[in-house]
Amino acid sequence: MDMSSGHAENHASSKTAPLADTNEPRWWNSVRVRFTLLLTLALLPWLFLTALETLATIDRNRDSQGQLADVVAANAVGEVGRTLEAGRLGLEAAPQLIADMGCEEGAAEVLGRLGVYQAMIIKDDSDVPVCQSPASLPSLEMINPDPFRAQDSFRIERGRLGETDVVVLQKLFPSSGRTYTLVLPEKLGLKDVLDVTLREGARATLTKPSGQAIVGTNTFPTPNEGAMDRVSDTEVSLLNYTNDLGEDRRVAVQFFRYLDLYVTVSRDLRHERKVAFMNPYTSILLPIFAWLVGFGLIWIGTQTMLLTPIAKIRRTSRQFASGKLGSRVDLSNSAAAEVQGLAYSLNSMASQLEERDSRIADNMDEKDTLMREIHHRVKNNLQIIISLLNMQERKAETEEAIATISETRARINAIAIVHRGLYESQDLRGVDLEPFVSRLVSTLSESLATEEAGISLTQSVESCILNADNAIPVALFIVEAISNAAKHGAKRGGAIEVIITRPSDASLQIDVRDNGCGVGDPTAMRGIGTRLMRGFARQLSGTLDYLDNAPGLTARLTMPLIDNEAQPFQVSRKGR
Numbered sequence: 349m350d351m352s353s354g355h356a357e358n359h360a361s362s363k364t365a366p367l368a369d370t371n372e373p374r375w376w377n378s379v380r381v382r383f384t385l386l387l388t389l390a391l392l393p394w395l396f397l398t399a400l401e402t403l404a405t406i407d408r409n410r411d412s413q414g415q416l417a418d419v420v421a422a423n424a425v426g427e428v429g430r431t432l433e434a435g436r437l438g439l440e441a442a443p444q445l446i447a448d449m450g451c452e453e454g455a456a457e458v459l460g461r462l463g464v465y466q467a468m469i470i471k472d473d474s475d476v477p478v479c480q481s482p483a484s485l486p487s488l489e490m491i492n493p494d495p496f497r498a499q500d501s502f503r504i505e506r507g508r509l510g511e512t513d514v515v516v517l518q519k520l521f522p523s524s525g526r527t528y529t530l531v532l533p534e535k536l537g538l539k540d541v542l543d544v545t546l547r548e549g550a551r552a553t554l555t556k557p558s559g560q561a562i563v564g565t566n567t568f569p570t571p572n573e574g575a576m577d578r579v580s581d582t583e584v585s586l587l588n589y590t591n592d593l594g595e596d597r598r599v600a601v602q603f604f605r606y607l608d609l610y611v612t613v614s615r616d617l618r619h620e621r622k623v624a625f626m627n628p629y630t631s632i633l634l635p636i637f638a639w640l641v642g643f644g645l646i647w648i649g650t651q652t653m654l655l656t657p658i659a660k661i662r663r664t665s666r667q668f669a670s671g672k673l674g675s676r677v678d679l680s681n682s683a684a685a686e687v688q689g690l691a692y693s694l695n696s697m698a699s700q701l702e703e704r705d706s707r708i709a710d711n712m713d714e715k716d717t718l719m720r721e722i723h724h725r726v727k728n729n730l731q732i733i734i735s736l737l738n739m740q741e742r743k744a745e746t747e748e749a750i751a752t753i754s755e756t757r758a759r760i761n762a763i764a765i766v767h768r769g770l771y772e773s774q775d776l777r778g779v780d781l782e783p784f785v786s787r788l789v790s791t792l793s794e795s796l797a798t799e800e801a802g803i804s805l806t807q808s809v810e811s812c813i814l815n816a817d818n819a820i821p822v823a824l825f826i827v828e829a830i831s832n833a834a835k836h837g838a839k840r841g842g843a844i845e846v847i848i849t850r851p852s853d854a855s856l857q858i859d860v861r862d863n864g865c866g867v868g869d870p871t872a873m874r875g876i877g878t879r880l881m882r883g884f885a886r887q888l889s890g891t892l893d894y895l896d897n898a899p900g901l902t903a904r905l906t907m908p909l910i911d912n913e914a915q916p917f918q919v920s921r922k923g924r
Contacts, residue, residue, distance in 0.1 A: 379654055383646045387639065395635050414598070421600035421613040422584040424552065428611045429604045431464060431532070432517070432554075436502060436607060438462050439519040439528045446470070451479035458530075466514065466531045473525030486510025488531065494556070496520050497608060504554070504609055506562045507531070515554065515563060534563050555610040562609075581605045589614070657683035661691055664698075673702040723767040730764035755831060758795050762788060762823035766816075779819045781848065782811035788823055789846055792830050802840035805830070809848045812856070815910055818888055822858065822907075825884040828877045829860035829903045837864030837901055856907050863900040881905075 438458050446454030455468040459481055469480045469488060486509055493505040493516075501520035508514065515532040553564035579585045581603040589599050601612040657679050667675040676698065677691040734757050741753040765788050766779060789807050792798075798805045814822060826846060833844045847859040881903065885892040890907030 379650045383650060384643055387642045387646060391635060391639055391642075394638075398635050417598070417615055418586050418600065421598075421615065422586070424613050425584050425600050425602050425611045428552070428554070429602060429607070432504065432515075432607050432609065432611075433604065434462055435465060435517045435530045435532065436519070438465075439502070439517060439530060442468070442470075442528050443521060443524070443526075452481055452483065455479060455481035462530070464532065466533055467509065469529040469531070471527045471529070475527075478526065486512075488514075488516070488529070490516060492560070494558075502608075504556075504562060504607060506534075550613070550615045553610075553612045553614075555612060557608060557610070579603050579610070588617075652682045653684045654687060657687045657691065661687075661694060664694065668698060668701070673698055673705055727764045727767040730760050730767070734760055734764070754795065758792060758827050758831065759824055761791055761795070762827045763820055765791065766819045766823050778813040778815050780811060781814045782809045784814070784819065784823070785809050785826065785846060785848060788826060789830070792827060796831065796834045798834060798844070801834070802842075803834060803838045804843040805846075806843070807846040807848075809846070810850050812850065812909070814856075818907070818910075821884040821887045822905075825858065825881055825888075825905055826860065828881050828884075829858075829905075832875070832877045832881075832903070833860060833862040833864070833901075837862035839864060850909075851906075854909055856909050858905040858907075859902050861897060861900060861902040863897065865899065 438461065442454065442458050445457050448454070449457060451470060455470065459465055459468050467480065467482065467485050469485070470478045472478055489508045491506045491508060494503060496503050496518070501522060503518050505516045505518065506513070507516040509531055513534040515534055517530040517532065518527055520527050551564055554562040556562065579587075579601050584600050584602045587599045587601065589597050591597060596617045597614045598617055599612060599614045601610055603610050660679060661677050664675050664677045676695050679688055679691050683691075737753050737757045737760070741750055741757070744750045744753060765784065768787075785807055786809070789805060793805045830844060830846070838844050842863050845859075845861045847861065849857050849859075851857050882892050885905055885907070888905070888907040890905055893904045893906070895902040895904055
């Protein structure tokens with residue numbers, strides 16, 4: 349038995365469990381990251397110098413962008429002022445043209461000469477339209493108009509023509525009582541202001557001296573705040589201003605005295621900074637592009653020469669650890685020479701391990717054969733002893749001698765069945781309990797002549813692998829329990845049943861049950877069979893209990909199972 353256990357341990361140690369990969373490298377320790385850091389350090393001086401040059405270029409671009417934007421804004425202010433001044437002069441000349449050409453034709457002529465104006469309306473002193481051009485117009489609504497100026501009866505107001513916001517130029521001629529009105533789209537001049545240079549954050553406004561905005565939103569202080577003291581009425585003034593929203597703005601403004609109106613164009617300086625920064629992008633992008641190219645080369649190179657071959661080596665190493673010694677590392681010529689050398693060493697080691705494992709497997713097979721031969725010879729020797737006992741039984745003259753020889757033969761036969769189960773099993777470490785008990789019960793049925801005595805002998809076994817060291821005491825326990833039941837319990841027409849179950853994964857329960865007359869006090873039983881059963885229970889580190897079936901008696905052995913005995917089971921029932 350010791351040789352079988354040692355053999356099993358050697359065989360188990362030859363199978364190596366897969367190794368867990370507990371040494372995964374951190375990403376920041378990878379070759380890619382380290383090479384990228386080295387490349388970055390190498391390019392830092394170039395990046396630093398390029399950044400200084402870029403900052404200087406940004407300053408120059410910002411200045412040039414600002415100068416260009418000032419010119420565009422000043423031109424826009426002048427254009428708006430000239431358009432409004434042309435409208436005022438057109439209103440001055442309108443009465444004479446209408447007198448010469450008629451009302452509708454004269455109004456159409458004024459609109460044709462001015463070009464950008466949308467409509468002209470003439471009303472009498474009762475505010476009743478006299479004529480208009482074009483002939484079909486929506487209703488005109490004035491929004492919060494101021495009175496006409498006393499010196500020239502002229503005003504510029506905000507209005508709404510139908511659903512469209514418009515700028516309204518009006519002049520009252522006191523001599524005739526007529527009011528001449530020109531309608532201008534509110535977006536006057538914005539197409540010039542929102543030039544590509546000023547398109548983001550640009551605002552254009554027409555503002556009265558009172559601060560009321562006719563067009564747009566007033567983004568500049570009203571005159572009474574003192575900021576307009578620097579505004580000229582002869583040329584465009586350029587000023588910097590921070591509004592109530594905290595925006596830094598550049599303002600182009602001019603006061604048109606004849607119009608009594610401020611024309612203002614402002615832009616957001618943050619947009620200028622953005623444009624100034626975007627223009628020299630080629631200077632800063634060049635080193636960044638070089639860094640990206642270097643990073644790409646490092647990525648591809650490390651992947652081809654290092655990472656992919658190393659991944660193959662790691663994968664093959666895991667296969668080695670799981671017992672697949674036939675695996676080999678197959679690397680392409682693109683792998684680095686050092687990595688190829690490592691792969692060659694690993695393949696050489698694997699070949700040596702495979703050769704050694706083959707020798708060990710041959711030795712183990714040889715030991716298996718020897719162990720099976722030992723168990724077979726022990727079983728044969730026990731059969732010889734049984735044959736000698738059979739001869740001795742035939743010479744015995746007393747019933748007591750015959751019974752003693754029969755009991756001894758049954759015990760030896762149980763041991764022989766254990767050795768037969770060992771050399772016939774796949775694993776020499778244990779015996780499959782189901783066929784072992786079936787064979788033992790069959791042999792006992794013949795030995796005890798239970799069929800001639802009219803006694804039914806059956807078994808119900810939950811299959812598991814029983815350790816070889818425990819198989820013999822279990823077999824002897826079953827022999828003694830069945831013998832006692834046959835002699836003292838079951839009578840003709842009775843039944844004996846062997847039931848083996850596993851109450852838990854760590855225990856085994858053996859019941860030998862009969863339906864005989866039972867006993868009054870099981871603890872008073874002192875026969876040799878009972879003493880042997882108690883001894884086998886102690887040897888198995890188990891307990892022996894007697895249970896009253898009413899009728900009949902059950903001898904129950906409960907024993908622990910060691911680890912290699914805890915196997916999946918299935919129920920098998922056989923009767924004899």
